[in-house]
Amino acid sequence: MDLLAYEPGEMYFTEPLTPEVEALLHKASETYGDPIAEAHLLEAEHLAPEHLTVLVALYRYHYYRHQHAQALEVAIRVKKIVARRLNFASDWRDLGLPDVQRAAAHAAELVRFYLHALKGSGYLLLRLDDVERGLERLDKVAELDPKDRIGAAALADVTRQALQTDLT
Numbered sequence: 196m197d198l199l200a201y202e203p204g205e206m207y208f209t210e211p212l213t214p215e216v217e218a219l220l221h222k223a224s225e226t227y228g229d230p231i232a233e234a235h236l237l238e239a240e241h242l243a244p245e246h247l248t249v250l251v252a253l254y255r256y257h258y259y260r261h262q263h264a265q266a267l268e269v270a271i272r273v274k275k276i277v278a279r280r281l282n283f284a285s286d287w288r289d290l291g292l293p294d295v296q297r298a299a300a301h302a303a304e305l306v307r308f309y310l311h312a313l314k315g316s317g318y319l320l321l322r323l324d325d326v327e328r329g330l331e332r333l334d335k336v337a338e339l340d341p342k343d344r345i346g347a348a349a350l351a352d353v354t355r356q357a358l359q360t361d362l363t
Contacts, residue, residue, distance in 0.1 A: 216243045220252055232256065245276050247308070254315075263322045270316040277309040287313055287335060295339045307345070310336050314347045321354060330354060 317332030
């Protein structure tokens with residue numbers, strides 16, 4: 196499976212939003228630097244707690260404000276939601292390449308999204324100085340993406356090199 200080979204099809208962002216949720220996301224984007232933006236996002240999340248567009252907006256809000264712990268919480272929720280939709284094991288450690296290949300046959304975009312969420316959670320854990328758990332997630336993505344299209348193996352390698360440099 197080539198994780199960068201995009202076929203026309205439904206993306207996770209095409210799931211329709213209610214007009215109310217769409218308006219809240221628009222308000223959040225218009226007020227981004229103001230604390231009210233987060234209130235709009237949280238209200239959208241309350242109305243559509245499993246909508247991936249809402250969760251991506253909330254993740255990005257926290258990520259770009261360097262609120263890594265909050266972004267990590269959103270990434271973990273996203274993984275659980277997408278795992279359920281893909282019939283993946285609830286624990287990402289139990290996933291294997293055959294699971295990813297099976298799911299990619301009918302939902303490649305969602306599989307990519309899941310792997311990006313797992314990579315993102317690994318990166319955020321690194322930023323939170325939880326290197327062991329961060330690398331564990333990056334290594335899992337690398338295992339599930341042998342061509343390293345998502346870049347988790349490269350990120351893990353750079354992290355390990357930095358750790359070695361720090362030790363010398």
